[in-house]
Amino acid sequence: MRYEFRLSGQGGQGVILAGIILAEAAIFDGLNAVQTQSYGPESRGGASKAEVVVSDTDIDYPKVTVPDAVLVLSQEAHEAYGRKVGPGAVLVADEEHVEGPWPEGARVVRVPIARLALEVTGRELTTNIVALGVLTRATGIVSAAAVERAVRARVPRGTEELNMKAFAAGMAAVRMSDEVS
Amino acid sequence: MEPARLVQGNEACVQGAIAAGCRFFAGYPITPSTEVAELMAERLPRLGGKFIQMEDEIASMAAIIGASLCGAKAMTATSGPGFSLKQENIGFAAMCEVPCVVVNVQRAGPSTGGPTAPGQGDIMQARWGTHGDHPIVVLAPYSVRDTFDLTVAAFNCAEDLRVPTIVLLDEVIGHMRERVELPGQSEVRVVDRRRPDPSRTAPEDFVPYAHTPDLVPEMADFGSGYRHHITGLNHDERGRPFASPAEVDRLVRRLNGKMSLAAQRWGLFQEVATADAEVLVIAAGSPARSAKEAVRSARQAGIKAGLLILQTIWPFPAVKVADLASRARVVIVPELNLGQLVGEVERYACRGRGEPRVVSLTRVDTELFPPAQIYEALREVR
Numbered sequence: 001m002r003y004e005f006r007l008s009g010q011g012g013q014g015v016i017l018a019g020i021i022l023a024e025a026a027i028f029d030g031l032n033a034v035q036t037q038s039y040g041p042e043s044r045g046g047a048s049k050a051e052v053v054v055s056d057t058d059i060d061y062p063k064v065t066v067p068d069a070v071l072v073l074s075q076e077a078h079e080a081y082g083r084k085v086g087p088g089a090v091l092v093a094d095e096e097h098v099e100g101p102w103p104e105g106a107r108v109v110r111v112p113i114a115r116l117a118l119e120v121t122g123r124e125l126t127t128n129i130v131a132l133g134v135l136t137r138a139t140g141i142v143s144a145a146a147v148e149r150a151v152r153a154r155v156p157r158g159t160e161e162l163n164m165k166a167f168a169a170g171m172a173a174v175r176m177s178d179e180v181s
Numbered sequence: 182m183e184p185a186r187l188v189q190g191n192e193a194c195v196q197g198a199i200a201a202g203c204r205f206f207a208g209y210p211i212t213p214s215t216e217v218a219e220l221m222a223e224r225l226p227r228l229g230g231k232f233i234q235m236e237d238e239i240a241s242m243a244a245i246i247g248a249s250l251c252g253a254k255a256m257t258a259t260s261g262p263g264f265s266l267k268q269e270n271i272g273f274a275a276m277c278e279v280p281c282v283v284v285n286v287q288r289a290g291p292s293t294g295g296p297t298a299p300g301q302g303d304i305m306q307a308r309w310g311t312h313g314d315h316p317i318v319v320l321a322p323y324s325v326r327d328t329f330d331l332t333v334a335a336f337n338c339a340e341d342l343r344v345p346t347i348v349l350l351d352e353v354i355g356h357m358r359e360r361v362e363l364p365g366q367s368e369v370r371v372v373d374r375r376r377p378d379p380s381r382t383a384p385e386d387f388v389p390y391a392h393t394p395d396l397v398p399e400m401a402d403f404g405s406g407y408r409h410h411i412t413g414l415n416h417d418e419r420g421r422p423f424a425s426p427a428e429v430d431r432l433v434r435r436l437n438g439k440m441s442l443a444a445q446r447w448g449l450f451q452e453v454a455t456a457d458a459e460v461l462v463i464a465a466g467s468p469a470r471s472a473k474e475a476v477r478s479a480r481q482a483g484i485k486a487g488l489l490i491l492q493t494i495w496p497f498p499a500v501k502v503a504d505l506a507s508r509a510r511v512v513i514v515p516e517l518n519l520g521q522l523v524g525e526v527e528r529y530a531c532r533g534r535g536e537p538r539v540v541s542l543t544r545v546d547t548e549l550f551p552p553a554q555i556y557e558a559l560r561e562v563r
């Protein structure tokens with residue numbers, strides 16, 4: 001089994017940290033994982049992308065070829081990566097920042113991710129962790145317990161509970177019909 | 182063995198350096214190598230080591246040479262633009278036989294190029310970036326675990342031969358995080374430079390650049406009583422810049438003779454399905470990972486494909502390449518530049534009997550080879 005995640009958004013939205021947490025969670029679940037990233041030379045703004053490959057065997061090629069799940073937090077990210085999502089793959093989009101068009105045959109999960117972050121934690125900074133909650137439930141590849149453990153290990157000290165709230169909000173935002181069967 | 186965890190290539194480099202005994206780091210941070218400096222700044226002081234951010238890359242290189250002359254195992258880390266600046270002092274380290282490790286996490290070039298984009302454009306620069314005939318060893322990791330192992334090897338090689346040793350990472354491997362089990366300290370073999378023994382060699386009898394049969398003279402720490410002169414000028418065995426033509430000849434030949442020793446002792450490579458390979462892929466760094474997957478697919482499709490992963494690039498593993506190539510019909514060389522390794526492959530693979538066809542695959546669009554691109558090449562030539 002090889003499962004490929006692509007997480008994308010604006011620089012500063014934390015998609016690379018989200019990718020690191022996702023890869024670490026997979027390892028906690030006993031799987032193999034590789035995380036790579038690509039971003040521009042700027043420290044904020046611009047497009048940012050993290051890729052995570054999860055497998056139960058060795059992973060040689062570390063990048064995504066045909067993604068099984070894609071996260072898009074901005075229209076720019078959607079134009080670059082969301083619109084190309086293939087049939088059967090999961091597309092998680094921040095519905096207030098991405099207006100489509102939606103690729104045919106993909107399982108599109110639309111959640112107001114950044115707004116939820118602000119509402120639940122008071123800080124838009126937790127957008128990436130809300131997104132992880134959505135991705136975790138919508139794909140079912142890594143366990144929620146493992147992601148929670150990885151979030152606690154990787155977020156700044158003192159913000160753990162805030163981020164747990166963000167993660168739970170993301171999980172809860174996935175409707176039953178969007179869950180993996 | 183430590184438990185499996187998610188580790189970045191640059192972090193594995195730091196951990197390998199520390200395990201090998203590195204206790205001095207001087208650098209000037211540059212993407213995609215910055216994490217090396219960051220982690221060294223965090224970890225070295227706790228181990229009684231020293232971290233210093235210098236004013237630029239030239240000074241960083243000078244600082245690690247100074248530290249090494251005082252007996253420390255020392256390292257710097259940079260990327261293309263900084264690597265260019267370090268070249269003059271790298272030559273000084275080669276001439277004065279100062280063990281040191283330079284990490285170059287390659288990014289796309291030329292010039293400032295793509296700070297966050299991968300490339301392998303520094304393969305020739307790593308060998309010939311500084312002027313004059315000089316010895317230098319270059320190791321290129323292809324995984325996070327390999328980065329740990331080759332950084333340890335780089336220190337050991339530098340200490341063993343008294344040559345500057347380059348860890349030539351690329352952005353993919355340096356920035357990549359993967360699941361890895363790293364060895365504990367007790368599992369790491371550490372080599373230290375040979376120092377003069379005061380019970381056998383009195384300071385006044387010490388010959389710092391003796392042309393010993395093993396090519397590597399003993400090295401005395403600055404301040405340990407063995408006063409000697411160090412200069413980048415042509416020098417005699419005492420380090421004095423008054424060498425005769427015969428002495429200069431001996432010096433330059435001895436220094437470069439270390440490349441043969443390096444090939445014997447530090448020529449590292451890995452083979453995948455090469456035993457009966459008719460189509461051979463030769464790769465180093467991140468393209469080796471694409472190649473590994475492509476070779477596996479090719480085998481499943483009945484193509485007799487094999488892979489030689491070069492971990493030591495310089496000295497170029499000529500014997501191994503010539504041997505495998507002589508049994509192959511086609512050799513494919515994928516690299517993230519316009520064809521630097523392939524020239525060396527042609528030099529050693531095409532020597533008469535059973536001469537294979539050499540195919541160069543190049544990319545300079547800042548993307549890593551997808552396995553399908555190498556697989557297609559394997560299918561076309563089979």
